[in-house]
Amino acid sequence: MENFFEEMKQKVQELRTKKSVKILAIESSCDETSVAIVENGRKVLSNVISSQIDIHTRYGGVVPEIASRNHILAINPILEQALKEADLTLDDIDAIAVTQGAGLVGALLVGVTSAKALSYALKKPLIAVNHIKGHISANFIAHKDLKPPFVCLITSGGHTAIVKVCDYNRFTLIGSTQDDAIGEAFDKVARIIGLGYPGGPKIDKMAQGEKGDIVFVKHDAFENSFDVSYSGLKTAVINYVHQKEQKGEKLDIKNICASFEHQAVDMLTQKAIKACVQEELQTIVLAGGVAANSYLRNSLTELGKRHNIEVKFPPLNLCGDNAAMIGSLAYFNLLTDDPADLSLTAKPNIPLE
Ligand code: KG4
Ligand code: ZN
Numbered sequence: 001m002e003n004f005f006e007e008m009k010q011k012v013q014e015l016r017t018k019k020s021v022k023i024l025a026i027e028s029s030c031d032e033t034s035v036a037i038v039e040n041g042r043k044v045l046s047n048v049i050s051s052q053i054d055i056h057t058r059y060g061g062v063v064p065e066i067a068s069r070n071h072i073l074a075i076n077p078i079l080e081q082a083l084k085e086a087d088l089t090l091d092d093i094d095a096i097a098v099t100q101g102a103g104l105v106g107a108l109l110v111g112v113t114s115a116k117a118l119s120y121a122l123k124k125p126l127i128a129v130n131h132i133k134g135h136i137s138a139n140f141i142a143h144k145d146l147k148p149p150f151v152c153l154i155t156s157g158g159h160t161a162i163v164k165v166c167d168y169n170r171f172t173l174i175g176s177t178q179d180d181a182i183g184e185a186f187d188k189v190a191r192i193i194g195l196g197y198p199g200g201p202k203i204d205k206m207a208q209g210e211k212g213d214i215v216f217v218k219h220d221a222f223e224n225s226f227d228v229s230y231s232g233l234k235t236a237v238i239n240y241v242h243q244k245e246q247k248g249e250k251l252d253i254k255n256i257c258a259s260f261e262h263q264a265v266d267m268l269t270q271k272a273i274k275a276c277v278q279e280e281l282q283t284i285v286l287a288g289g290v291a292a293n294s295y296l297r298n299s300l301t302e303l304g305k306r307h308n309i310e311v312k313f314p315p316l317n318l319c320g321d322n323a324a325m326i327g328s329l330a331y332f333n334l335l336t337d338d339p340a341d342l343s344l345t346a347k348p349n350i351p352l353e
Contacts, residue, residue: 005341008125012339015094015125021334024082024093024118025327026075028111029103029131030157031055031062032320033074035082037093038327041168042140046085047324049317050074053198061187061197068106075114082323090122095339097127097330099134099323101350102158108346116342125339127330131321132159132352133169135287137328138314140168143285146312151281153272154352155296156288157183157200160268161352162226162275165285168332173353174275175226182264183290185230189237189260193253203257204293212258216240226271233263261295269300276309286313289320 015021020039027034036047052070056062083089098115101108119126136152148168154161160177180188183200190199195206216236221229237260244251276284284304290296291313304311318325 004120005339007123008119008339008341012095012125012334016335018094021094021331022088022092023095023097023127023327023330023334024090025097025129025323025330026079026111026115027099027131027134027321027323027326028071028075028107029099029101030107030321031067032322033071033078034321034323035075035078036323036327037082037086037088038141038324038331041137041328041331042144044141044324044327045088046082047322048078048082048085049322050078057197060191062104064104064106067104068110071107071110075110079114090118093122093124095125095127095330095334096122097129097326099131099326100128100340100344101347102131103346103348105346105348108348112344112346116344120342125334126342126344127333128340128344129326129329129333130350131326132156132288133171134325134329136165136171136285137168137332138287138318138322138325139285139312141324141328142314142318143312146283146285149279149281150283150285151272151276151279152285152287153268153300154287155182155268155290155293157181157187159288159352160228160230162268162272163352164275164279164281169329169336171353174279175228175271176352178222178227178229180230180234182230182268183288185234185264186290188234192238192241193251193256195253200290200293203261204295206254206257207261207295210254210258212255212262214240214255214259216259216263220267226275228267228271230264233260261293265293265296265299269296269303272300273303273307273309277307282308283310283312286311292316292319
Protein backbone atom coordinates (compact mmCIF):
# COMPACT_ATOMS: atom_id res chain seq x y z
CA MET A 1 0.00 0.00 0.00
CA GLU A 2 2.91 2.31 0.82
CA ASN A 3 4.29 1.73 -2.71
CA PHE A 4 0.87 2.34 -4.19
CA PHE A 5 0.61 5.73 -2.47
CA GLU A 6 4.12 6.75 -3.61
CA GLU A 7 3.22 5.71 -7.15
CA MET A 8 0.02 7.85 -6.99
CA LYS A 9 1.97 10.86 -5.69
CA GLN A 10 4.28 10.51 -8.69
CA LYS A 11 1.28 10.32 -11.03
CA VAL A 12 -0.18 13.49 -9.54
CA GLN A 13 3.12 15.29 -10.20
CA GLU A 14 2.91 14.20 -13.84
CA LEU A 15 -0.74 15.25 -14.14
CA ARG A 16 0.13 18.77 -13.01
CA THR A 17 1.91 19.34 -16.31
CA LYS A 18 -0.63 17.51 -18.50
CA LYS A 19 -2.67 19.71 -20.84
CA SER A 20 -5.95 17.90 -20.35
CA VAL A 21 -6.81 16.28 -17.00
CA LYS A 22 -10.07 14.36 -16.88
CA ILE A 23 -11.39 13.58 -13.41
CA LEU A 24 -14.21 11.17 -12.66
CA ALA A 25 -16.03 12.42 -9.56
CA ILE A 26 -18.51 10.71 -7.24
CA GLU A 27 -20.99 12.49 -4.94
CA SER A 28 -23.22 10.60 -2.49
CA SER A 29 -23.34 12.77 0.64
CA CYS A 30 -27.12 13.00 1.06
CA ASP A 31 -30.00 12.01 -1.24
CA GLU A 32 -28.45 12.49 -4.68
CA THR A 33 -26.20 9.89 -6.28
CA SER A 34 -24.09 11.62 -8.90
CA VAL A 35 -21.12 10.80 -11.13
CA ALA A 36 -19.47 13.40 -13.36
CA ILE A 37 -16.45 13.71 -15.60
CA VAL A 38 -14.83 17.13 -15.56
CA GLU A 39 -11.87 18.36 -17.63
CA ASN A 40 -9.38 20.83 -16.11
CA GLY A 41 -11.81 21.90 -13.37
CA ARG A 42 -14.01 23.94 -15.68
CA LYS A 43 -15.42 21.79 -18.48
CA VAL A 44 -18.18 19.29 -17.67
CA LEU A 45 -18.07 16.29 -20.01
CA SER A 46 -20.95 14.58 -18.20
CA ASN A 47 -22.84 15.08 -14.94
CA VAL A 48 -25.41 12.39 -14.15
CA ILE A 49 -27.58 13.03 -11.08
CA SER A 50 -30.05 10.53 -9.66
CA SER A 51 -32.24 12.14 -7.01
CA GLN A 52 -33.97 10.16 -4.27
CA ILE A 53 -36.43 12.99 -3.49
CA ASP A 54 -39.47 10.92 -4.49
CA ILE A 55 -38.41 8.11 -2.17
CA HIS A 56 -37.89 10.35 0.90
CA THR A 57 -40.89 12.64 0.33
CA ARG A 58 -43.28 10.10 1.87
CA TYR A 59 -41.24 10.19 5.13
CA GLY A 60 -41.12 14.00 5.29
CA GLY A 61 -37.30 14.11 5.14
CA VAL A 62 -34.20 12.11 4.28
CA VAL A 63 -34.03 8.70 6.00
CA PRO A 64 -30.28 7.94 6.22
CA GLU A 65 -30.50 4.14 5.98
CA ILE A 66 -32.80 4.32 2.94
CA ALA A 67 -30.46 6.87 1.33
CA SER A 68 -27.44 4.54 1.75
CA ARG A 69 -29.28 1.57 0.23
CA ASN A 70 -30.39 3.58 -2.77
CA HIS A 71 -26.87 4.93 -3.36
CA ILE A 72 -25.66 1.31 -3.52
CA LEU A 73 -28.32 0.48 -6.11
CA ALA A 74 -27.64 3.59 -8.18
CA ILE A 75 -23.87 4.01 -8.18
CA ASN A 76 -22.76 1.49 -10.84
CA PRO A 77 -25.45 2.27 -13.47
CA ILE A 78 -24.80 5.99 -12.99
CA LEU A 79 -21.05 5.52 -13.35
CA GLU A 80 -21.65 3.70 -16.64
CA GLN A 81 -24.04 6.41 -17.83
CA ALA A 82 -21.55 9.18 -16.99
CA LEU A 83 -18.84 7.44 -19.07
CA LYS A 84 -21.29 6.83 -21.91
CA GLU A 85 -22.49 10.45 -22.00
CA ALA A 86 -18.89 11.70 -22.07
CA ASP A 87 -18.06 9.08 -24.72
CA LEU A 88 -15.09 7.89 -22.65
CA THR A 89 -13.87 4.66 -21.05
CA LEU A 90 -12.23 4.28 -17.63
CA ASP A 91 -8.85 4.19 -19.42
CA ASP A 92 -9.35 7.83 -20.47
CA ILE A 93 -9.78 8.98 -16.85
CA ASP A 94 -6.76 10.55 -15.08
CA ALA A 95 -7.95 10.57 -11.45
CA ILE A 96 -10.89 9.57 -9.24
CA ALA A 97 -12.48 12.15 -6.94
CA VAL A 98 -15.00 11.66 -4.17
CA THR A 99 -16.92 13.66 -1.58
CA GLN A 100 -15.40 12.74 1.78
CA GLY A 101 -17.79 14.89 3.89
CA ALA A 102 -19.83 16.63 5.16
CA GLY A 103 -22.91 14.47 4.92
CA LEU A 104 -24.58 11.28 6.13
CA VAL A 105 -21.96 8.71 7.10
CA GLY A 106 -23.61 5.69 5.43
CA ALA A 107 -24.34 7.65 2.27
CA LEU A 108 -20.80 9.06 2.06
CA LEU A 109 -19.30 5.58 2.56
CA VAL A 110 -20.91 4.31 -0.65
CA GLY A 111 -19.09 6.96 -2.68
CA VAL A 112 -15.83 6.69 -0.76
CA THR A 113 -15.71 2.89 -1.06
CA SER A 114 -16.50 2.97 -4.78
CA ALA A 115 -13.86 5.64 -5.41
CA LYS A 116 -11.21 3.70 -3.48
CA ALA A 117 -12.01 0.52 -5.41
CA LEU A 118 -11.74 2.37 -8.74
CA SER A 119 -8.51 4.09 -7.71
CA TYR A 120 -6.84 0.82 -6.68
CA ALA A 121 -8.09 -1.26 -9.58
CA LEU A 122 -7.26 1.37 -12.24
CA LYS A 123 -4.08 2.67 -10.53
CA LYS A 124 -5.32 6.26 -10.75
CA PRO A 125 -4.86 8.86 -7.99
CA LEU A 126 -7.67 9.31 -5.45
CA ILE A 127 -8.70 12.91 -4.63
CA ALA A 128 -10.75 13.67 -1.50
CA VAL A 129 -13.13 16.63 -1.74
CA ASN A 130 -14.92 18.71 0.90
CA HIS A 131 -18.57 18.91 -0.19
CA ILE A 132 -19.15 22.47 1.02
CA LYS A 133 -16.08 23.79 -0.78
CA GLY A 134 -17.33 21.84 -3.80
CA HIS A 135 -20.48 23.98 -3.86
CA ILE A 136 -18.26 27.06 -4.34
CA SER A 137 -16.55 25.37 -7.30
CA ALA A 138 -19.87 25.07 -9.14
CA ASN A 139 -19.21 28.73 -9.95
CA PHE A 140 -15.88 27.95 -11.66
CA ILE A 141 -17.81 25.72 -14.03
CA ALA A 142 -20.57 28.26 -14.63
CA HIS A 143 -18.36 31.36 -14.97
CA LYS A 144 -15.30 30.53 -17.03
CA ASP A 145 -13.52 33.80 -16.18
CA LEU A 146 -14.20 33.72 -12.43
CA LYS A 147 -10.95 33.94 -10.46
CA PRO A 148 -10.29 34.35 -6.73
CA PRO A 149 -10.33 36.47 -4.64
CA PHE A 150 -14.08 37.00 -4.14
CA VAL A 151 -16.65 36.70 -1.39
CA CYS A 152 -18.88 33.62 -1.35
CA LEU A 153 -22.18 33.28 0.42
CA ILE A 154 -22.60 29.59 1.21
CA THR A 155 -26.26 28.68 1.73
CA SER A 156 -26.92 24.97 1.90
CA GLY A 157 -28.99 22.47 3.81
CA GLY A 158 -26.27 21.97 6.42
CA HIS A 159 -24.12 25.11 6.24
CA THR A 160 -24.48 28.87 6.12
CA ALA A 161 -21.39 31.04 5.89
CA ILE A 162 -19.84 34.15 4.40
CA VAL A 163 -16.28 33.37 3.29
CA LYS A 164 -13.44 35.05 1.46
CA VAL A 165 -12.31 32.73 -1.33
CA CYS A 166 -8.55 33.46 -1.45
CA ASP A 167 -7.61 30.75 -3.94
CA TYR A 168 -9.39 28.04 -5.96
CA ASN A 169 -9.37 25.64 -3.02
CA ARG A 170 -8.68 27.91 -0.03
CA PHE A 171 -10.91 30.29 1.86
CA THR A 172 -11.17 32.10 5.17
CA LEU A 173 -14.32 32.32 7.23
CA ILE A 174 -15.84 35.78 7.71
CA GLY A 175 -19.11 34.80 9.40
CA SER A 176 -21.35 31.80 9.84
CA THR A 177 -24.57 30.59 11.42
CA GLN A 178 -24.38 30.04 15.14
CA ASP A 179 -27.18 27.46 15.10
CA ASP A 180 -29.40 26.18 12.27
CA ALA A 181 -28.35 26.39 8.62
CA ILE A 182 -30.59 28.44 6.30
CA GLY A 183 -31.71 25.39 4.27
CA GLU A 184 -32.53 23.53 7.47
CA ALA A 185 -34.70 26.50 8.56
CA PHE A 186 -36.54 26.46 5.20
CA ASP A 187 -37.17 22.72 5.55
CA LYS A 188 -38.38 22.97 9.18
CA VAL A 189 -40.71 25.91 8.50
CA ALA A 190 -42.14 24.09 5.46
CA ARG A 191 -42.88 21.07 7.63
CA ILE A 192 -44.62 23.17 10.31
CA ILE A 193 -46.94 24.79 7.77
CA GLY A 194 -47.67 21.46 6.08
CA LEU A 195 -45.76 21.91 2.81
CA GLY A 196 -43.59 18.82 3.36
CA TYR A 197 -40.17 17.86 2.02
CA PRO A 198 -38.12 19.34 0.41
CA GLY A 199 -39.20 22.62 1.95
CA GLY A 200 -36.96 25.17 0.25
CA PRO A 201 -38.33 24.94 -3.31
CA LYS A 202 -41.93 24.76 -2.00
CA ILE A 203 -41.57 27.92 0.10
CA ASP A 204 -39.85 29.64 -2.85
CA LYS A 205 -42.86 28.86 -5.07
CA MET A 206 -45.47 29.87 -2.49
CA ALA A 207 -43.69 33.16 -1.80
CA GLN A 208 -43.57 34.31 -5.43
CA GLY A 209 -45.14 37.74 -5.81
CA GLU A 210 -46.25 37.91 -2.15
CA LYS A 211 -45.60 40.96 0.01
CA GLY A 212 -44.49 39.12 3.15
CA ASP A 213 -45.52 41.59 5.84
CA ILE A 214 -45.41 39.48 8.99
CA VAL A 215 -42.47 40.52 11.20
CA PHE A 216 -41.23 37.35 12.89
CA VAL A 217 -38.06 38.75 14.51
CA LYS A 218 -37.43 42.39 15.28
CA HIS A 219 -33.76 42.25 16.30
CA ASP A 220 -30.70 40.61 14.80
CA ALA A 221 -28.99 38.67 17.60
CA PHE A 222 -25.63 39.26 15.85
CA GLU A 223 -26.21 42.80 14.68
CA ASN A 224 -22.60 43.95 14.74
CA SER A 225 -20.97 40.81 13.40
CA PHE A 226 -21.01 38.73 10.23
CA ASP A 227 -22.59 35.80 12.07
CA VAL A 228 -26.26 34.91 11.78
CA SER A 229 -28.82 32.87 13.72
CA TYR A 230 -31.77 30.99 12.29
CA SER A 231 -33.15 29.26 15.37
CA GLY A 232 -34.83 32.48 16.61
CA LEU A 233 -36.57 33.05 13.27
CA LYS A 234 -37.62 29.41 13.03
CA THR A 235 -39.03 29.43 16.60
CA ALA A 236 -40.89 32.69 15.93
CA VAL A 237 -42.61 31.13 12.89
CA ILE A 238 -43.51 28.03 14.92
CA ASN A 239 -44.97 30.18 17.75
CA TYR A 240 -46.91 32.33 15.25
CA VAL A 241 -48.44 29.24 13.63
CA HIS A 242 -49.34 27.63 16.99
CA GLN A 243 -50.98 30.83 18.29
CA LYS A 244 -53.06 31.17 15.12
CA GLU A 245 -54.12 27.53 15.36
CA GLN A 246 -55.07 27.88 19.04
CA LYS A 247 -57.28 30.85 18.17
CA GLY A 248 -58.83 28.84 15.34
CA GLU A 249 -57.65 31.42 12.78
CA LYS A 250 -56.85 30.50 9.19
CA LEU A 251 -53.16 30.57 8.18
CA ASP A 252 -52.16 32.73 5.23
CA ILE A 253 -49.56 30.23 4.01
CA LYS A 254 -48.32 32.37 1.12
CA ASN A 255 -47.74 35.38 3.34
CA ILE A 256 -45.99 33.24 5.98
CA CYS A 257 -43.71 31.80 3.27
CA ALA A 258 -42.82 35.22 1.85
CA SER A 259 -42.30 36.82 5.28
CA PHE A 260 -40.05 34.00 6.46
CA GLU A 261 -38.12 33.83 3.18
CA HIS A 262 -37.50 37.58 3.04
CA GLN A 263 -36.28 37.76 6.63
CA ALA A 264 -34.10 34.64 6.31
CA VAL A 265 -32.47 35.99 3.15
CA ASP A 266 -32.24 39.72 3.99
CA MET A 267 -30.11 39.25 7.10
CA LEU A 268 -27.57 37.25 5.09
CA THR A 269 -27.43 39.34 1.92
CA GLN A 270 -26.83 42.59 3.77
CA LYS A 271 -23.96 41.02 5.69
CA ALA A 272 -22.48 39.53 2.52
CA ILE A 273 -22.44 42.97 0.89
CA LYS A 274 -20.89 44.49 4.01
CA ALA A 275 -18.21 41.78 4.01
CA CYS A 276 -17.44 42.43 0.34
CA VAL A 277 -17.07 46.18 0.96
CA GLN A 278 -14.87 45.53 4.01
CA GLU A 279 -12.62 43.16 2.04
CA GLU A 280 -12.48 45.65 -0.85
CA LEU A 281 -13.64 42.99 -3.32
CA GLN A 282 -15.97 43.47 -6.28
CA THR A 283 -17.62 40.07 -6.62
CA ILE A 284 -19.97 37.95 -4.51
CA VAL A 285 -20.87 34.42 -5.60
CA LEU A 286 -23.67 32.25 -4.25
CA ALA A 287 -23.19 28.55 -3.49
CA GLY A 288 -25.26 25.64 -2.12
CA GLY A 289 -28.81 24.36 -2.48
CA VAL A 290 -30.47 27.57 -1.25
CA ALA A 291 -28.62 29.49 -3.99
CA ALA A 292 -31.51 28.24 -6.16
CA ASN A 293 -33.89 30.53 -4.23
CA SER A 294 -35.33 33.14 -6.55
CA TYR A 295 -35.73 35.86 -3.91
CA LEU A 296 -32.10 35.36 -2.79
CA ARG A 297 -30.80 35.54 -6.37
CA ASN A 298 -32.85 38.63 -7.22
CA SER A 299 -32.42 40.60 -4.01
CA LEU A 300 -28.65 40.03 -3.80
CA THR A 301 -28.28 41.07 -7.44
CA GLU A 302 -30.25 44.28 -6.70
CA LEU A 303 -28.24 45.04 -3.55
CA GLY A 304 -25.02 44.35 -5.45
CA LYS A 305 -25.93 46.85 -8.16
CA ARG A 306 -26.35 49.56 -5.55
CA HIS A 307 -22.84 48.90 -4.22
CA ASN A 308 -21.11 48.28 -7.56
CA ILE A 309 -20.66 44.64 -6.66
CA GLU A 310 -21.08 41.93 -9.26
CA VAL A 311 -23.25 39.02 -8.11
CA LYS A 312 -22.81 35.59 -9.68
CA PHE A 313 -24.52 32.27 -9.05
CA PRO A 314 -24.52 28.80 -10.63
CA PRO A 315 -27.36 27.64 -12.93
CA LEU A 316 -30.09 25.77 -11.05
CA ASN A 317 -28.74 22.31 -12.01
CA LEU A 318 -25.40 23.12 -10.30
CA CYS A 319 -26.91 24.64 -7.11
CA GLY A 320 -28.08 21.36 -5.60
CA ASP A 321 -25.80 18.40 -4.97
CA ASN A 322 -23.95 17.18 -8.06
CA ALA A 323 -20.64 15.47 -8.85
CA ALA A 324 -19.51 18.08 -11.42
CA MET A 325 -18.69 20.57 -8.65
CA ILE A 326 -16.72 17.81 -6.88
CA GLY A 327 -14.76 17.10 -10.08
CA SER A 328 -14.04 20.79 -10.45
CA LEU A 329 -12.62 21.25 -6.95
CA ALA A 330 -10.72 17.94 -7.25
CA TYR A 331 -8.73 19.41 -10.14
CA PHE A 332 -7.66 22.41 -8.05
CA ASN A 333 -6.82 20.10 -5.13
CA LEU A 334 -4.71 17.96 -7.46
CA LEU A 335 -2.70 21.01 -8.50
CA THR A 336 -1.76 21.89 -4.90
CA ASP A 337 -2.11 18.83 -2.66
CA ASP A 338 -1.03 15.20 -2.43
CA PRO A 339 -3.66 12.59 -3.37
CA ALA A 340 -5.55 10.69 -0.65
CA ASP A 341 -4.32 7.26 0.34
CA LEU A 342 -6.47 4.14 0.53
CA SER A 343 -7.14 4.62 4.26
CA LEU A 344 -9.50 7.46 3.26
CA THR A 345 -12.77 7.31 5.14
CA ALA A 346 -15.99 9.30 5.29
CA LYS A 347 -15.99 12.40 7.50
CA PRO A 348 -19.63 13.29 8.20
CA ASN A 349 -18.72 16.40 10.23
CA ILE A 350 -15.72 17.63 8.26
CA PRO A 351 -15.23 21.30 9.15
CA LEU A 352 -15.73 24.08 6.63
CA GLU A 353 -12.08 25.09 6.63
O1 KG4 B 1 -26.61 22.20 -0.79
P1 KG4 B 1 -27.72 21.24 -0.60
O2 KG4 B 1 -28.15 20.41 -1.77
O3 KG4 B 1 -27.44 20.29 0.61
C1 KG4 B 1 -26.34 20.39 1.47
O4 KG4 B 1 -25.20 20.31 1.00
O5 KG4 B 1 -26.60 20.59 2.68
O6 KG4 B 1 -28.96 22.07 -0.12
C2 KG4 B 1 -30.20 21.51 0.15
C3 KG4 B 1 -31.05 22.60 0.75
C4 KG4 B 1 -32.36 22.07 1.32
O7 KG4 B 1 -32.50 22.60 2.62
C5 KG4 B 1 -33.39 22.66 0.37
O8 KG4 B 1 -34.65 22.90 0.98
C6 KG4 B 1 -32.73 23.94 -0.06
O9 KG4 B 1 -31.39 23.59 -0.25
N1 KG4 B 1 -33.27 24.51 -1.30
C7 KG4 B 1 -33.90 25.70 -1.37
C8 KG4 B 1 -34.33 25.87 -2.72
N2 KG4 B 1 -33.92 24.76 -3.42
C9 KG4 B 1 -33.27 23.95 -2.54
N3 KG4 B 1 -34.15 26.63 -0.42
C10 KG4 B 1 -34.82 27.74 -0.79
N4 KG4 B 1 -35.26 27.96 -2.06
C11 KG4 B 1 -35.04 27.07 -3.05
N5 KG4 B 1 -35.47 27.30 -4.28
ZN1 ZN C 1 -24.80 20.16 -0.81
